[in-house]
Amino acid sequence: MATILAIETSCDETAAAVVRDRTVLSNVVASQIAIHQPYGGIVPEVASRHHVATLGDSISAALDQAGLGWTAIDGVAATCTPGLVGALLVGLTAGKTLAMVHRKPFLGIHHLEGHIYANYLASPDLEPPYLCLLVSGGHTSLIYVKGCGQYQTLGQTRDDAAGEAFDKVARLMGLDYPGGPIIDRLAQTGNPQAFPLPEGNISLPEGGFHPYDSSFSGLKTAVLRLVDKLKVDGVDPLPVADLAASFQATVARSLTRRVVACAQAYGLTTVAVGGGVAANSGLRQHLQQAAVDHGLRVLFPPLSLCTDNAAMIGCAAADHLNQGHCSGFALGAQSRLDL
Ligand code: KG4
Ligand code: ZN
Numbered sequence: 001m002a003t004i005l006a007i008e009t010s011c012d013e014t015a016a017a018v019v020r021d022r023t024v025l026s027n028v029v030a031s032q033i034a035i036h037q038p039y040g041g042i043v044p045e046v047a048s049r050h051h052v053a054t055l056g057d058s059i060s061a062a063l064d065q066a067g068l069g070w071t072a073i074d075g076v077a078a079t080c081t082p083g084l085v086g087a088l089l090v091g092l093t094a095g096k097t098l099a100m101v102h103r104k105p106f107l108g109i110h111h112l113e114g115h116i117y118a119n120y121l122a123s124p125d126l127e128p129p130y131l132c133l134l135v136s137g138g139h140t141s142l143i144y145v146k147g148c149g150q151y152q153t154l155g156q157t158r159d160d161a162a163g164e165a166f167d168k169v170a171r172l173m174g175l176d177y178p179g180g181p182i183i184d185r186l187a188q189t190g191n192p193q194a195f196p197l198p199e200g201n202i203s204l205p206e207g208g209f210h211p212y213d214s215s216f217s218g219l220k221t222a223v224l225r226l227v228d229k230l231k232v233d234g235v236d237p238l239p240v241a242d243l244a245a246s247f248q249a250t251v252a253r254s255l256t257r258r259v260v261a262c263a264q265a266y267g268l269t270t271v272a273v274g275g276g277v278a279a280n281s282g283l284r285q286h287l288q289q290a291a292v293d294h295g296l297r298v299l300f301p302p303l304s305l306c307t308d309n310a311a312m313i314g315c316a317a318a319d320h321l322n323q324g325h326c327s328g329f330a331l332g333a334q335s336r337l338d339l
Helices: 033-039 044-066 085-101 111-122 162-172 179-187 217-232 240-266 281-294 311-322
Strands: 003-008 013-020 023-031 075-081 106-110 130-135 140-147 150-156 270-274 297-299
Touching (some): 013 311, 023 044, 023 311, 033 044, 075 085, 075 311, 085 106, 106 111, 106 311, 111 130, 111 140, 111 270, 140 240, 179 240, 240 281, 281 297
Parallel strands (some): 003 075, 075 106
Antiparallel strands (some): 013 023, 140 150
């Protein structure tokens, strides 16, 4: 059993949490979305400065809400990669400093491993092996989870990540940042068949398509052309609900097709989903239908654990600490690193 104080500052959430193995004792997320919204995206320097100003409060709140003092904490964890380096450094430095001062083991955690571990918080009976569909603002990956720290990436995006595609398509439709939740909301009242869009298959030199890799830049360009054409045709206002529903259904269909192909090829019957786009209602519906059609167990974390948070980092760290792993204080932040 390991009780972890965890910190996550890889992007635009200043998050701290206390987790005991697969149980969340507290989960504090201070979002910077409103601060970055006027810029239409995240400004890295602004994100770092805001983490510096907010992280102390998030950590104190996480410890207070868990009702625990430092004697009850077995280890301190922070996200060390991938992400915005300046932003990562704030959480990493705070985590290492707290670990040194309180003489606790320190664990640097890969952000994507955290997104995978959000599923253990939601479904404590989950055990490897299983397939994880990781869909966030920066990644779209199909990962064969074999055990703690044992991951094989079977498929990934060749260009835009799923969340990035949602955000870019929202922007070209004149919607706010981040676009994913806004498109999701608009899609509820739209017709998913209103506009046929390309799923974005990757052609192979030997013919056919790559079964697990995806591409979303072609889909984004198709929406751009469609929006331009609607404007030239004088369609005003734009049918944003139908556009959102058609785009969302295309992404959901494309991802679900790859999940089913991958699970069947590798003989995996459990699929765990993680990352911000795992909150998407269209993706959830498509995967739940695929679960029924193909006899799969599909797991989703609750919405609060899909987007960035520190509880998922704490859960991964607890598992690593229980296995006797820990990181050195020389560990640095890296903007990119494979899982
Ligand atoms: O995992 P996350 O919080 O941060 C990264 O690690 O990137 O994911 C953020 C991404 C954003 O692109 C956001 O638009 C998308 O997740 N997102 C959604 C939804 N909620 C968040 N995309 C589609 N539907 C949603 N409901
Ligand atoms: Zn994330």
